[in-house]
Amino acid sequence: QVQVVESGGGSVQPGGSLRLSCAATGTFYSVSAMGWYRQAPGNERELVAYITSGGEKVYSDSVKGRSTISSISSDNPRSPVLLQINSLKPEDTAVYFCNARVRDGNNRYVDYWGQGTQVTVSS
Secondary structure, eight states, X not given: OEEEEEEOOEEXXXXXXXXXXXXXXXXXXEEEEEEEEEEOTTXXXXXXXXXXXXXXXXXXXXXXXXXXXXXXXXXXXXXXXXXXXXXXXXXXXXXXXXXXXXXXXXXXXXEEEOOOEEEEEXX
8 A cells, every 4th residue: 555645834934935745655666756736725736846757847837946846766766755845925825735656566557645735825
């Protein structure tokens, strides 16, 4: 069974920074991609940033230039992937969800989601 464990949410003042951590645990062969999504009240879930095992990084326009996602470790796929967002704005307030796409022992690619962590940007 695979679990996705998130941490790092909280309350931050505008202009501050936040680092979110996400790690996949359990039984699987490798992580092919890991991404962060967010959902604000009344809105659909949207992509924030993701990274593939090949090193491809994608950022949404809303965070491009002020966020960084770390690489997926090839040596230890259970190592956390970090997302740092700087210059936070009130519109960054949302529940942030991590998604991990893992390759299981049957060579299938399966998506798993974390339970979400609240990020609130407010003065």
